[in-house]
Amino acid sequence: MPMPPLPDLAALSLADIARLAEENKLPPVDKWNPTHCGDSEMRIARDGTWFHQGSPIGRPAMVRLFSTILRREPDGGYVLVTPVEKLDIQVEDAPFQAVEMKAEGQGASAKLAFRLNTGDLVTAGADHPLRFAAGEDGPRPYLHVRGGLEALVARPVYYELATLALAGDDQPPGVWSNGTFFALESA
Known part of the structure:
Protein backbone atom coordinates (compact mmCIF):
# COMPACT_ATOMS: atom_id res chain seq x y z
CA MET A 1 0.00 0.00 0.00
CA PRO A 2 1.58 3.32 -1.05
CA MET A 3 2.09 6.03 1.55
CA PRO A 4 -0.09 9.13 1.13
CA PRO A 5 1.59 12.16 -0.44
CA LEU A 6 3.02 14.80 1.88
CA PRO A 7 0.74 17.82 2.34
CA ASP A 8 1.91 21.26 1.19
CA LEU A 9 3.17 22.97 4.36
CA ALA A 10 2.57 26.48 2.98
CA ALA A 11 -1.11 25.67 2.37
CA LEU A 12 -1.72 24.39 5.91
CA SER A 13 -2.65 26.47 8.95
CA LEU A 14 -0.79 25.74 12.16
CA ALA A 15 -4.02 24.23 13.53
CA ASP A 16 -4.03 21.84 10.54
CA ILE A 17 -0.38 21.02 11.19
CA ALA A 18 -1.07 20.28 14.87
CA ARG A 19 -3.99 18.03 13.91
CA LEU A 20 -1.90 16.12 11.34
CA ALA A 21 0.95 15.69 13.84
CA GLU A 22 -1.50 14.32 16.44
CA GLU A 23 -2.99 11.88 13.90
CA ASN A 24 0.46 10.53 13.04
CA GLU A 92 26.46 10.99 12.03
CA ASP A 93 24.77 14.01 13.63
CA ALA A 94 21.00 14.04 14.12
CA PRO A 95 18.66 11.42 12.67
CA PHE A 96 16.33 13.99 11.11
CA GLN A 97 16.58 17.29 9.26
CA ALA A 98 14.09 20.14 9.59
CA VAL A 99 13.83 21.15 5.93
CA GLU A 100 10.89 23.57 5.91
CA MET A 101 9.34 26.01 8.38
CA LYS A 102 6.04 27.82 8.66
CA ALA A 103 5.65 30.77 11.04
CA GLU A 104 2.44 32.38 12.23
CA GLY A 105 1.98 35.24 14.68
CA GLN A 106 4.54 37.52 16.27
CA GLY A 107 6.37 37.79 19.58
CA ALA A 108 5.17 35.56 22.40
CA SER A 109 2.09 34.53 20.40
CA ALA A 110 4.14 33.15 17.49
CA LYS A 111 4.12 29.52 16.47
CA LEU A 112 6.76 27.77 14.37
CA ALA A 113 6.04 24.48 12.63
CA PHE A 114 8.68 22.41 10.87
CA ARG A 115 8.55 19.67 8.25
CA LEU A 116 11.24 17.03 8.63
CA ASN A 117 12.97 15.24 5.78
CA THR A 118 10.80 12.22 6.68
CA GLY A 119 7.58 14.22 6.24
CA ASP A 120 6.89 14.45 9.98
CA LEU A 121 5.46 17.75 11.23
CA VAL A 122 6.69 19.22 14.53
CA THR A 123 5.65 22.48 16.21
CA ALA A 124 8.37 24.00 18.39
CA GLY A 125 7.47 24.66 22.02
CA ALA A 126 8.12 23.39 25.52
CA ASP A 127 7.69 19.74 24.41
CA HIS A 128 9.71 20.27 21.22
CA PRO A 129 12.41 22.80 22.10
CA LEU A 130 14.90 24.40 19.77
CA ARG A 131 18.52 24.49 20.87
CA PHE A 132 21.55 26.11 19.31
CA ALA A 133 24.95 24.44 19.59
CA ALA A 134 28.27 25.99 18.60
CA GLY A 135 29.87 24.39 15.56
CA GLU A 136 32.98 24.95 13.48
CA ASP A 137 30.79 26.31 10.67
CA GLY A 138 28.68 28.53 12.96
CA PRO A 139 25.61 27.86 15.11
CA ARG A 140 23.99 24.48 14.66
CA PRO A 141 20.27 24.60 15.47
CA TYR A 142 18.40 21.47 16.55
CA LEU A 143 14.72 20.71 17.15
CA HIS A 144 13.68 18.02 19.63
CA VAL A 145 11.41 15.58 17.78
CA ARG A 146 10.64 12.78 20.26
CA GLY A 147 12.30 10.48 22.78
CA GLY A 148 15.73 12.12 22.61
CA LEU A 149 15.67 12.22 18.80
CA GLU A 150 16.50 15.57 17.22
CA ALA A 151 16.38 17.20 13.82
CA LEU A 152 19.24 19.35 12.59
CA VAL A 153 17.64 22.51 11.24
CA ALA A 154 18.77 22.88 7.62
CA ARG A 155 20.84 25.99 6.92
CA PRO A 156 18.14 27.78 4.80
CA VAL A 157 15.59 27.21 7.58
CA TYR A 158 18.10 28.49 10.15
CA TYR A 159 18.42 31.68 8.09
CA GLU A 160 14.63 32.08 8.31
CA LEU A 161 14.85 31.66 12.11
CA ALA A 162 17.67 34.21 12.30
CA THR A 163 15.67 36.71 10.22
CA LEU A 164 12.70 36.32 12.59
CA ALA A 165 14.96 36.70 15.63
CA LEU A 166 16.66 39.84 14.32
CA ALA A 167 13.29 41.41 13.42
CA GLY A 168 12.16 41.15 17.07
CA ASP A 169 13.06 43.26 20.09
CA ASP A 170 14.21 40.40 22.32
CA GLN A 171 17.64 40.49 23.95
CA PRO A 172 19.34 38.20 23.35
CA PRO A 173 17.84 37.70 19.88
CA GLY A 174 15.63 34.66 19.62
CA VAL A 175 12.32 33.27 18.47
CA TRP A 176 9.07 32.42 20.22
CA SER A 177 6.88 29.37 19.58
CA ASN A 178 3.90 28.16 21.59
CA GLY A 179 4.73 30.55 24.44
CA THR A 180 8.36 29.43 24.76
CA PHE A 181 11.34 31.64 23.95
CA PHE A 182 14.43 30.19 22.26
CA ALA A 183 17.54 32.38 22.26
CA LEU A 184 19.73 32.01 19.19
CA GLU A 185 22.82 31.95 21.39
CA SER A 186 24.81 28.74 21.35
CA ALA A 187 24.75 26.74 24.56
Missing part, protein backbone atom coordinates in the same frame (compact mmCIF):
# COMPACT_ATOMS: atom_id res chain seq x y z
CA LYS A 25 0.49 7.64 15.51
CA LEU A 26 3.89 6.08 15.95
CA PRO A 27 4.76 2.58 17.17
CA PRO A 28 5.43 2.37 20.94
CA VAL A 29 9.19 1.81 20.50
CA ASP A 30 9.84 3.02 24.03
CA LYS A 31 7.89 0.02 25.36
CA TRP A 32 9.64 -2.62 23.25
CA ASN A 33 12.64 -4.37 24.83
CA PRO A 34 13.75 -7.16 22.49
CA THR A 35 17.16 -8.77 22.51
CA HIS A 36 19.89 -6.88 20.66
CA CYS A 37 20.45 -8.67 17.33
CA GLY A 38 23.43 -6.83 15.84
CA ASP A 39 24.05 -4.08 13.31
CA SER A 40 21.49 -2.97 10.73
CA GLU A 41 24.30 -1.95 8.33
CA MET A 42 22.44 1.36 8.05
CA ARG A 43 23.70 4.90 8.50
CA ILE A 44 22.07 8.31 8.57
CA ALA A 45 24.44 10.91 7.11
CA ARG A 46 24.74 14.45 8.46
CA ASP A 47 22.64 15.72 5.52
CA GLY A 48 19.77 13.37 6.49
CA THR A 49 20.40 10.77 3.77
CA TRP A 50 19.76 7.20 4.89
CA PHE A 51 22.15 4.50 3.66
CA HIS A 52 22.04 0.69 3.73
CA GLN A 53 25.27 -1.22 3.13
CA GLY A 54 26.85 1.96 1.76
CA SER A 55 24.13 2.78 -0.79
CA PRO A 56 21.55 5.54 -0.34
CA ILE A 57 18.00 4.35 0.29
CA GLY A 58 16.21 5.80 -2.72
CA ARG A 59 12.63 5.16 -1.67
CA PRO A 60 11.33 7.96 0.59
CA ALA A 61 8.56 5.65 1.83
CA MET A 62 11.18 3.20 3.17
CA VAL A 63 13.02 6.01 4.98
CA ARG A 64 9.72 7.21 6.47
CA LEU A 65 8.93 3.66 7.61
CA PHE A 66 12.36 3.09 9.19
CA SER A 67 12.16 6.49 10.91
CA THR A 68 9.07 5.34 12.82
CA ILE A 69 11.01 2.53 14.54
CA LEU A 70 14.10 4.59 15.37
CA ARG A 71 14.94 4.96 19.05
CA ARG A 72 17.66 6.67 21.06
CA GLU A 73 19.17 4.47 23.75
CA PRO A 74 20.16 5.65 27.25
CA ASP A 75 23.85 5.36 26.28
CA GLY A 76 23.27 7.86 23.41
CA GLY A 77 23.32 5.24 20.64
CA TYR A 78 20.58 4.71 18.08
CA VAL A 79 18.68 1.53 17.24
CA LEU A 80 15.93 0.35 14.95
CA VAL A 81 13.55 -1.60 17.16
CA THR A 82 10.55 -3.87 16.66
CA PRO A 83 8.81 -6.09 19.22
CA VAL A 84 11.20 -8.94 18.35
CA GLU A 85 14.56 -7.39 17.36
CA LYS A 86 16.87 -4.45 17.98
CA LEU A 87 19.60 -3.41 15.53
CA ASP A 88 22.20 -0.66 15.81
CA ILE A 89 22.10 2.20 13.30
CA GLN A 90 24.89 4.78 12.88
CA VAL A 91 23.83 8.44 13.04
Whole structure:
Protein backbone atom coordinates (compact mmCIF):
# COMPACT_ATOMS: atom_id res chain seq x y z
CA MET A 1 0.00 0.00 0.00
CA PRO A 2 1.58 3.32 -1.05
CA MET A 3 2.09 6.03 1.55
CA PRO A 4 -0.09 9.13 1.13
CA PRO A 5 1.59 12.16 -0.44
CA LEU A 6 3.02 14.80 1.88
CA PRO A 7 0.74 17.82 2.34
CA ASP A 8 1.91 21.26 1.19
CA LEU A 9 3.17 22.97 4.36
CA ALA A 10 2.57 26.48 2.98
CA ALA A 11 -1.11 25.67 2.37
CA LEU A 12 -1.72 24.39 5.91
CA SER A 13 -2.65 26.47 8.95
CA LEU A 14 -0.79 25.74 12.16
CA ALA A 15 -4.02 24.23 13.53
CA ASP A 16 -4.03 21.84 10.54
CA ILE A 17 -0.38 21.02 11.19
CA ALA A 18 -1.07 20.28 14.87
CA ARG A 19 -3.99 18.03 13.91
CA LEU A 20 -1.90 16.12 11.34
CA ALA A 21 0.95 15.69 13.84
CA GLU A 22 -1.50 14.32 16.44
CA GLU A 23 -2.99 11.88 13.90
CA ASN A 24 0.46 10.53 13.04
CA LYS A 25 0.49 7.64 15.51
CA LEU A 26 3.89 6.08 15.95
CA PRO A 27 4.76 2.58 17.17
CA PRO A 28 5.43 2.37 20.94
CA VAL A 29 9.19 1.81 20.50
CA ASP A 30 9.84 3.02 24.03
CA LYS A 31 7.89 0.02 25.36
CA TRP A 32 9.64 -2.62 23.25
CA ASN A 33 12.64 -4.37 24.83
CA PRO A 34 13.75 -7.16 22.49
CA THR A 35 17.16 -8.77 22.51
CA HIS A 36 19.89 -6.88 20.66
CA CYS A 37 20.45 -8.67 17.33
CA GLY A 38 23.43 -6.83 15.84
CA ASP A 39 24.05 -4.08 13.31
CA SER A 40 21.49 -2.97 10.73
CA GLU A 41 24.30 -1.95 8.33
CA MET A 42 22.44 1.36 8.05
CA ARG A 43 23.70 4.90 8.50
CA ILE A 44 22.07 8.31 8.57
CA ALA A 45 24.44 10.91 7.11
CA ARG A 46 24.74 14.45 8.46
CA ASP A 47 22.64 15.72 5.52
CA GLY A 48 19.77 13.37 6.49
CA THR A 49 20.40 10.77 3.77
CA TRP A 50 19.76 7.20 4.89
CA PHE A 51 22.15 4.50 3.66
CA HIS A 52 22.04 0.69 3.73
CA GLN A 53 25.27 -1.22 3.13
CA GLY A 54 26.85 1.96 1.76
CA SER A 55 24.13 2.78 -0.79
CA PRO A 56 21.55 5.54 -0.34
CA ILE A 57 18.00 4.35 0.29
CA GLY A 58 16.21 5.80 -2.72
CA ARG A 59 12.63 5.16 -1.67
CA PRO A 60 11.33 7.96 0.59
CA ALA A 61 8.56 5.65 1.83
CA MET A 62 11.18 3.20 3.17
CA VAL A 63 13.02 6.01 4.98
CA ARG A 64 9.72 7.21 6.47
CA LEU A 65 8.93 3.66 7.61
CA PHE A 66 12.36 3.09 9.19
CA SER A 67 12.16 6.49 10.91
CA THR A 68 9.07 5.34 12.82
CA ILE A 69 11.01 2.53 14.54
CA LEU A 70 14.10 4.59 15.37
CA ARG A 71 14.94 4.96 19.05
CA ARG A 72 17.66 6.67 21.06
CA GLU A 73 19.17 4.47 23.75
CA PRO A 74 20.16 5.65 27.25
CA ASP A 75 23.85 5.36 26.28
CA GLY A 76 23.27 7.86 23.41
CA GLY A 77 23.32 5.24 20.64
CA TYR A 78 20.58 4.71 18.08
CA VAL A 79 18.68 1.53 17.24
CA LEU A 80 15.93 0.35 14.95
CA VAL A 81 13.55 -1.60 17.16
CA THR A 82 10.55 -3.87 16.66
CA PRO A 83 8.81 -6.09 19.22
CA VAL A 84 11.20 -8.94 18.35
CA GLU A 85 14.56 -7.39 17.36
CA LYS A 86 16.87 -4.45 17.98
CA LEU A 87 19.60 -3.41 15.53
CA ASP A 88 22.20 -0.66 15.81
CA ILE A 89 22.10 2.20 13.30
CA GLN A 90 24.89 4.78 12.88
CA VAL A 91 23.83 8.44 13.04
CA GLU A 92 26.46 10.99 12.03
CA ASP A 93 24.77 14.01 13.63
CA ALA A 94 21.00 14.04 14.12
CA PRO A 95 18.66 11.42 12.67
CA PHE A 96 16.33 13.99 11.11
CA GLN A 97 16.58 17.29 9.26
CA ALA A 98 14.09 20.14 9.59
CA VAL A 99 13.83 21.15 5.93
CA GLU A 100 10.89 23.57 5.91
CA MET A 101 9.34 26.01 8.38
CA LYS A 102 6.04 27.82 8.66
CA ALA A 103 5.65 30.77 11.04
CA GLU A 104 2.44 32.38 12.23
CA GLY A 105 1.98 35.24 14.68
CA GLN A 106 4.54 37.52 16.27
CA GLY A 107 6.37 37.79 19.58
CA ALA A 108 5.17 35.56 22.40
CA SER A 109 2.09 34.53 20.40
CA ALA A 110 4.14 33.15 17.49
CA LYS A 111 4.12 29.52 16.47
CA LEU A 112 6.76 27.77 14.37
CA ALA A 113 6.04 24.48 12.63
CA PHE A 114 8.68 22.41 10.87
CA ARG A 115 8.55 19.67 8.25
CA LEU A 116 11.24 17.03 8.63
CA ASN A 117 12.97 15.24 5.78
CA THR A 118 10.80 12.22 6.68
CA GLY A 119 7.58 14.22 6.24
CA ASP A 120 6.89 14.45 9.98
CA LEU A 121 5.46 17.75 11.23
CA VAL A 122 6.69 19.22 14.53
CA THR A 123 5.65 22.48 16.21
CA ALA A 124 8.37 24.00 18.39
CA GLY A 125 7.47 24.66 22.02
CA ALA A 126 8.12 23.39 25.52
CA ASP A 127 7.69 19.74 24.41
CA HIS A 128 9.71 20.27 21.22
CA PRO A 129 12.41 22.80 22.10
CA LEU A 130 14.90 24.40 19.77
CA ARG A 131 18.52 24.49 20.87
CA PHE A 132 21.55 26.11 19.31
CA ALA A 133 24.95 24.44 19.59
CA ALA A 134 28.27 25.99 18.60
CA GLY A 135 29.87 24.39 15.56
CA GLU A 136 32.98 24.95 13.48
CA ASP A 137 30.79 26.31 10.67
CA GLY A 138 28.68 28.53 12.96
CA PRO A 139 25.61 27.86 15.11
CA ARG A 140 23.99 24.48 14.66
CA PRO A 141 20.27 24.60 15.47
CA TYR A 142 18.40 21.47 16.55
CA LEU A 143 14.72 20.71 17.15
CA HIS A 144 13.68 18.02 19.63
CA VAL A 145 11.41 15.58 17.78
CA ARG A 146 10.64 12.78 20.26
CA GLY A 147 12.30 10.48 22.78
CA GLY A 148 15.73 12.12 22.61
CA LEU A 149 15.67 12.22 18.80
CA GLU A 150 16.50 15.57 17.22
CA ALA A 151 16.38 17.20 13.82
CA LEU A 152 19.24 19.35 12.59
CA VAL A 153 17.64 22.51 11.24
CA ALA A 154 18.77 22.88 7.62
CA ARG A 155 20.84 25.99 6.92
CA PRO A 156 18.14 27.78 4.80
CA VAL A 157 15.59 27.21 7.58
CA TYR A 158 18.10 28.49 10.15
CA TYR A 159 18.42 31.68 8.09
CA GLU A 160 14.63 32.08 8.31
CA LEU A 161 14.85 31.66 12.11
CA ALA A 162 17.67 34.21 12.30
CA THR A 163 15.67 36.71 10.22
CA LEU A 164 12.70 36.32 12.59
CA ALA A 165 14.96 36.70 15.63
CA LEU A 166 16.66 39.84 14.32
CA ALA A 167 13.29 41.41 13.42
CA GLY A 168 12.16 41.15 17.07
CA ASP A 169 13.06 43.26 20.09
CA ASP A 170 14.21 40.40 22.32
CA GLN A 171 17.64 40.49 23.95
CA PRO A 172 19.34 38.20 23.35
CA PRO A 173 17.84 37.70 19.88
CA GLY A 174 15.63 34.66 19.62
CA VAL A 175 12.32 33.27 18.47
CA TRP A 176 9.07 32.42 20.22
CA SER A 177 6.88 29.37 19.58
CA ASN A 178 3.90 28.16 21.59
CA GLY A 179 4.73 30.55 24.44
CA THR A 180 8.36 29.43 24.76
CA PHE A 181 11.34 31.64 23.95
CA PHE A 182 14.43 30.19 22.26
CA ALA A 183 17.54 32.38 22.26
CA LEU A 184 19.73 32.01 19.19
CA GLU A 185 22.82 31.95 21.39
CA SER A 186 24.81 28.74 21.35
CA ALA A 187 24.75 26.74 24.56
